[in-house]
Amino acid sequence: MSIGNLFLIGFMAVVMEMVDSGLGMMYGTLLSPLLILMGYNPKLVVPSILISQAAGGVTGAIGHHMRGNADFGGWTKAMKISMAIIVPGLLACVAGVYCGKLVPVMWMKTYIGILVIVMGFLCLFPIYYTFSWKNMYIVGLLSGFNKAFSGGGFGPVTSTGKILGGVDPKVSISTTTLAEGPICMLGFILWWLLGGGLAWQFPATLCAGALIGGYLGPIITKKFKNMKMLRWVVGALAVISGIWLLVDLLLGLRMGQ
Numbered sequence: 001m002s003i004g005n006l007f008l009i010g011f012m013a014v015v016m017e018m019v020d021s022g023l024g025m026m027y028g029t030l031l032s033p034l035l036i037l038m039g040y041n042p043k044l045v046v047p048s049i050l051i052s053q054a055a056g057g058v059t060g061a062i063g064h065h066m067r068g069n070a071d072f073g074g075w076t077k078a079m080k081i082s083m084a085i086i087v088p089g090l091l092a093c094v095a096g097v098y099c100g101k102l103v104p105v106m107w108m109k110t111y112i113g114i115l116v117i118v119m120g121f122l123c124l125f126p127i128y129y130t131f132s133w134k135n136m137y138i139v140g141l142l143s144g145f146n147k148a149f150s151g152g153g154f155g156p157v158t159s160t161g162k163i164l165g166g167v168d169p170k171v172s173i174s175t176t177t178l179a180e181g182p183i184c185m186l187g188f189i190l191w192w193l194l195g196g197g198l199a200w201q202f203p204a205t206l207c208a209g210a211l212i213g214g215y216l217g218p219i220i221t222k223k224f225k226n227m228k229m230l231r232w233v234v235g236a237l238a239v240i241s242g243i244w245l246l247v248d249l250l251l252g253l254r255m256g257q
Contacts, residue, residue, distance in 0.1 A: 009206060012034065014213040015213065017053070017210040017212075018220065021063070021064075023220065023221070024156075025176075027056065028147070028153075028154065029152035032152055051188045052207040052209070054181050056213055059211050059214030060177040060218060061174065061177050063214065064173070064177060064218045067222045069218055070170065070175060072178065080133075082178045082179050085139060085143065085176070086183065087137075093147065094190065096145040106249060106252075108150045111150070112146055112245060113245035114242065115157065116241050117242030118242075119157055120160060120235045120236065123231060123238060126164055136165070140179070142157055142161070143179075147183055147187055156237070156241055159172050160235060162175065169224075174221070
């Protein structure tokens, strides 16, 4: 890989992780298909996305805590919500990797694309339900499965799912960023154990970009004062992410991929 290409993918990682840690979604959902469309092998892209998003998630979570978007300093409600996503998400991650080995890519993209669009519209035009830990566990299972199954769709499901349950948008985004770290790390390890190969300069560059973006993202969240506006931004990004996946699928079918 040339220095120019590495600089480009590093810059893309900064922008995508800044948006992801700032608004709760977009990194894997957009960066993965973009890199594949640029000609990079999916077997290189997927584990690189996972390990770099794990790095960005850790940086972003620290930033959210330092800027007061969520309190992770102990067994707080924000930490409890994060664990309600992480624990079932880790379990579902194992199932997602297994299913991902069996289901054709076309059906994976169709599934996650439709799901993300539905979640986005529900965030834009919410049907609120009463917050409960059981509902958070369900969100964790679904999002963890999605991440391992398709490489994307974690943020749109967790961010919109928690907002629909009445969680403050800033807390929802912050806890999503924190939960991404361990779930993406497990997904990377499982993928690696199943035989994924890496050219290490590629994931290293993505990790460097994601670390920078993870630092900048919480600043975006902090500056949002209008919570209704923030919910609309998150919902709109979810719809855009889902449409992107379906368009990418249709383009791939037309090209005979």
